[in-house]
Amino acid sequence: MVNGDFAKLTRKHGIKISAGFACTVEEIGLAVGEKVGHGSIKSLARMNSAVVIFLDQVEKVNCVIETGITKNGQRRVIHSLLSGTGQEINNRAKPDQEAGVQELQTALQGMQGRRAPGIDGLSVEFYKAYWDVLSNDLLDVFNESLASGSMPVSCRRAVITLLPKKGNLQDINNWRPVSLLCVDYKLLSKALATRLGRAVEQVIHRDQTYCVPGRSMVDNVHLIRDVLEVSSSLDINTGLISLDQEKAFDRVEHSFLWKVMEKFGFSAGFIAKIKNMVWRKDGFKYLGVFLGKEIVVLKNWEDVTEKIEGKLSKLDVSNSETPGLTVALCRSKTLCLQQLVDAVGPELSDAQALGSLLGLHSVRVAQRILQLWSQILCPEEKRLLRSYGQGGARPDPADPFPEIYLSPGLGELTGPLL
Known part of the structure; x- marks a missing residue:
């Protein structure tokens, strides 16, 4: 049967489908394509999909199925999740x-x-x-x-x-x-x-094209275009949702x-x-360290963490001996080595200048901070700082002083102090 809004498709574009005539979705798509004039449509399958979506909108698909859309003489579901059997x-x-x-x-x-x-x-x-x-x-x-x-x-x-x-x-x-x-x-x-x-x-399903051999995501773009064209030709209010x-x-x-x-x-x-092929929880030791999600006893980590903390303590100058150093550096906007050298000199020895720069009231605390920074620098790095202070070297914006390290990961003069 052809009734309701479905008949509107035939009347609007002069497609003659008599009452009670059983037709396929492919036949409807071909008729619409010829009458509407979709010269840009190269794939009949895309037009079929566009018609199916139209039918889903105006007839809720099930009404159309119940009234006689068939394929090869057998009734079928237009949007079926299964397109083959296990034996196939x-x-x-x-x-x-x-x-x-x-x-x-x-x-x-x-x-x-x-x-x-x-x-x-x-x-x-x-x-x-x-x-x-x-x-x-x-x-x-x-x-x-x-x-x-x-x-x-x-x-x-x-x-x-x-x-x-x-x-x-x-x-x-x-x-x-x-x-x-x-x-x-x-x-x-x-x-x-x-x-x-x-x-x-x-x-x-044929509309899912990603990672399926022989299919292209370009077909989805064409399908959306064709749906919009069919909807516009048939005066159907259509919206797109992207999830x-x-x-x-x-x-x-x-x-x-x-x-x-x-x-x-x-x-x-x-x-x-x-x-x-699915992974399982399987913890194991690699170079003395446990990997995986197994619950391990804390003592297995004690020797590892002790060594790591010893290394980090030599690099981290913002420890308990200099409380509030990070806050002071951020407050004074002293964030790179170049600013520090310009203020206290290449020898890192002017504690009063550092106190004034960071707002520290104790000269002894400022001296302790400078000592910690000096201990981190190797002789070659100290030589580079002296050369910079004497005007013999200037930081290159592209790669300034790559040999200077004051904290883990710091590799340039303009890098962070902490």
Whole structure:
């Protein structure tokens, strides 16, 4: 049946569809494209999607389905989450078969070099150089591990480090956590991902184009354009909503993923292989320091923290012996070594000048601060300061005095004092 707002589409553009006529979405899309004049539409599938969205707006889709939209003589749901059956996935992608040497070699050749290795220190270049020696043994380990459900230790451990993004790096949100994985884990996961990639086209809706082989995100742009054009031609009020979920990957539970894969028709064997690739909590010692989430006794850290604190105490001049130094430096806007040298001299000896600069009432405290700073400087750094004070050297704005260090990470004369 053609009724209500759906009939408006036919009358407005002279599309003749008689009452009770069963037609496909493709036929409607072709008719609308011809009549409306969408010469820029190169893909009939995009027009079909635009018509489906229009039908969803004016007929709530289910009404249209109930009144006779069919495909190949069978009734169908226009927006179906499943576009194939499990049997089709298994026959085409064969995700359950054992790994082969050629499959692993193809995955290895597709991996980029010059990347940070995992905790074992073995890089991609190492595996490529010695692949003829390692391939068969590595294949046996992978197949046995997948069959038994227990991956090697190197595949269960990753060291997480932080990489700066942009903006204020004092904000933890501006740092991106990156997991340093061992190459053997990445090799196996890439091989399994390739298998999965051969099946995703069957289970992922055609409007989702990212990371699906043979699809382009440009199609989504064209689809939005076509929807707007159809809506404008049919006098439909249309709005666009853009949703961007923060940390989307962290919001998906593994149990949900397993159920979705089962619903899409993946076999229990392939799902078990993917489950085996999930990291587990596994703390261990590396250079005397525990890594991981295991609860460790505090005494395991005592010798480590004692050594670290000893090193830091030599570098940190804002300790308990000089309380309020950070506040005084910030209040007086004395934030770099150049300002300090200009005030107290290259020998760092004028305690009264420092007291006046920082607003310190005690000359003894000012002397103690200068002594701490002087002790940090090596003879070469002191020579550079004297040369600067005598006019023999001036700070280069691009790289001023890179040898001067007063605190961890300080590498320039204009860097922070603390």
